[in-house]
Amino acid sequence: MSMEIKEKIIEKILLLVALSSITVLALITFFIFEQGLPLIWKMGPKAFILGQKWIPSKGLFGIFPMIVSSFWVTFGALSLGIPLGLACTIFLCEWTPPAVGMVLRPAIQLLAAIPSVIYGFWGLVVLVPLVRDYLEGPGLSILSGSVILGFMILPTIISISEDSLKALPPTYKAGALALGATHWQTIWRVLIPAARSGIVASIILGMGRAIGETMAMIMILGNSVKMPTSFLDSARTLTTNIGIEMGYASGDHRQALFATGIVLFIIIMLLNSLAIFLSRRRTG
Amino acid sequence: MPSKNNRFKKHPAYLLHFILIIALCVGCQRAKAGITVAGSTSVQPFAELLAEEYVSRHPHDHIYVQGGGSTAGIEAVRTHAANIGMSSRSLLPDEKDLYAVTIAKDAIAIIVNPRNPIWDLSLEQARQVFSGKIKNWRELGAPPHPIVLVNREEGSGTRESFQKFVMGKEEIGLESLVQDSNGAIRQVVSNDPYAIGYISLGLVNRQVKALSISGIEPNLTNIESGKYTLVRPFLFVFDGEPKGEARTFLEFVLSPVAQKLLSQEGLVTVRKPPGE
Numbered sequence: 297m298s299m300e301i302k303e304k305i306i307e308k309i310l311l312l313v314a315l316s317s318i319t320v321l322a323l324i325t326f327f328i329f330e331q332g333l334p335l336i337w338k339m340g341p342k343a344f345i346l347g348q349k350w351i352p353s354k355g356l357f358g359i360f361p362m363i364v365s366s367f368w369v370t371f372g373a374l375s376l377g378i379p380l381g382l383a384c385t386i387f388l389c390e391w392t393p394p395a396v397g398m399v400l401r402p403a404i405q406l407l408a409a410i411p412s413v414i415y416g417f418w419g420l421v422v423l424v425p426l427v428r429d430y431l432e433g434p435g436l437s438i439l440s441g442s443v444i445l446g447f448m449i450l451p452t453i454i455s456i457s458e459d460s461l462k463a464l465p466p467t468y469k470a471g472a473l474a475l476g477a478t479h480w481q482t483i484w485r486v487l488i489p490a491a492r493s494g495i496v497a498s499i500i501l502g503m504g505r506a507i508g509e510t511m512a513m514i515m516i517l518g519n520s521v522k523m524p525t526s527f528l529d530s531a532r533t534l535t536t537n538i539g540i541e542m543g544y545a546s547g548d549h550r551q552a553l554f555a556t557g558i559v560l561f562i563i564i565m566l567l568n569s570l571a572i573f574l575s576r577r578r579t580g
Numbered sequence: 581m582p583s584k585n586n587r588f589k590k591h592p593a594y595l596l597h598f599i600l601i602i603a604l605c606v607g608c609q610r611a612k613a614g615i616t617v618a619g620s621t622s623v624q625p626f627a628e629l630l631a632e633e634y635v636s637r638h639p640h641d642h643i644y645v646q647g648g649g650s651t652a653g654i655e656a657v658r659t660h661a662a663n664i665g666m667s668s669r670s671l672l673p674d675e676k677d678l679y680a681v682t683i684a685k686d687a688i689a690i691i692v693n694p695r696n697p698i699w700d701l702s703l704e705q706a707r708q709v710f711s712g713k714i715k716n717w718r719e720l721g722a723p724p725h726p727i728v729l730v731n732r733e734e735g736s737g738t739r740e741s742f743q744k745f746v747m748g749k750e751e752i753g754l755e756s757l758v759q760d761s762n763g764a765i766r767q768v769v770s771n772d773p774y775a776i777g778y779i780s781l782g783l784v785n786r787q788v789k790a791l792s793i794s795g796i797e798p799n800l801t802n803i804e805s806g807k808y809t810l811v812r813p814f815l816f817v818f819d820g821e822p823k824g825e826a827r828t829f830l831e832f833v834l835s836p837v838a839q840k841l842l843s844q845e846g847l848v849t850v851r852k853p854p855g856e
Contacts, residue, residue, distance in 0.1 A: 352734045434728040519758035540760045544649035544735025
């Protein structure tokens with residue numbers, strides 16, 4: 297009897313703890329919207345989202361260049377991260393001798409453990425001068441940012457797509473090989489298409505990571521507020537806009553940064569929902 | 581049953597932990613007594629230096645120096661999150677109800693890479709460069725290459741002062757790179773031979789070259805004589821007349837010893853006590 301009550305109490309306590317983590321999410325959401333929405337209404341959602349000029353001292357808050365820059369940087373990161381990530385995944389799943397895998401897997405996990413400020417610093421010291429000297433412009437550019445981000449999203453892409461490849465029934469591979477397909481044909485025509493939804497989900501999660509990255513991007517992108525016209529241009533993404541102006545903002549300016557957060561929040565929510573939807577479809 | 585006994589035995593231990601944790605928290609709070617100085621990242625390194633010196637003389641006092649920016653510092657004073665706010669710009673009209681003391685003056689230097697052959701710009705040239713009207717070094721007599729502008733972010737005290745002294749009604753070009761501290765600007769300019777930016781004169785070092793304005797070098801003599809005009813106040817801001825520890829610290833900062841320290845760091849000192 298008393299045992300049962302104790303069980304109940306423990307259960308309730310755990311429930312409470314679990315709920316508290318969701319409460320934090322709810323609180324964050326509430327405060328971002330509470331702080332940012334008034335400004336969006338005041339400006340008009342269209343003027344805020346599609347506005348081209350961000351000059352807080354003149355009361356101009358248009359974040360369109362930052363939305364565009366966010367997607368440019370993300371696109372650049374994905375065009376490096378996807379081929380590299382997939383090649384790495386395929387190699388890990390299909391060809392890696394166990395001994396090599398023992399080294400390779402932790403090494404990839406370690407990529408995720410490096411703090412983003414270190415990526416940023418490395419980019420600033422090594423990559424930026426290379427871009428400046430061998431291409432053109434200030435070096436602090438979308439290109440440099442994309443390359444760094446491409447490496448930063450590798451662990452996300454590799455670990456999730458590797459899981460989805462491993463989750464395939466072994467009969468797929470055996471069947472394809474038995475039908476006379478080569479190893480590569482099996483991978484390319486059977487395994488990858490079968491694991492497609494998981495791989496796509498991994499890419500979308502990587503995309504979310506890329507859009508959300510702040511510290512490294514503040515250091516590498518150069519943060520100028522204008523519409524990017526080339527990959528060698530400096531740019532400011534949604535996250536870096538918040539990060540760089542947070543300290544000095546007050547009044548409407550501060551609210552505009554929260555409003556930037558709302559837009560970012562919605563984009564990330566959409567991406568994550570898409571990833572969850574895609575990865576569920578596989579099992580369903 | 582024995583398990584039950586065990587649990588009961590553990591209870592006092594839990595209680596003890598709980599009490600210890602609370603005691604620790606209370607203890608920490610007591611240790612936290614002291615004053616908080618927050619605000620401008622331009623003033624911060626100097627305030628840290630002063631705080632260090634002050635604490636070495638008053639070992640029982642604590643001074644916590646935080647960054648955050650001029651506006652954030654002034655806000656913090658208003659909300660009593662900080663005892664003293666640091667500002668690297670004059671107070672705005674709606675901030676005039678606060679009590680501000682100029683602790684020193686600081687010049688803003690326009691800096692370029694040491695490899696850049698240019699030594700001098702007129703204010704008008706500087707204005708045209710930073711508004712994006714002059715886009716190439718060729719127009720200023722240097723080897724042709726696009727100019728890379730480096731600015732502070734909106735809201736920064738340094739940027740606001742620069743806007744006031746140099747730009748006037750002109751807007752700073754949107755093409756410009758933006759960095760969020762004096763140090764970051766110095767870093768970019770010291771790496772890029774084609775960059776131009778502005779930082780606090782006290783932070784100019786060998787990695788960058790400070791330009792003279794219409795032939796007037798940014799040095800102490802020219803600043804004190806008023807010839808070099810890109811000078812802004814460093815303020816300590818209080819909510820009302822400073823009292824207690826904050827007052828003692830302010831008095832120390834305005835004392836000859838501390839002022840000498842500031843002048844060694846490249847600031848222009850104000851020897852007058854507050855209110856005069």
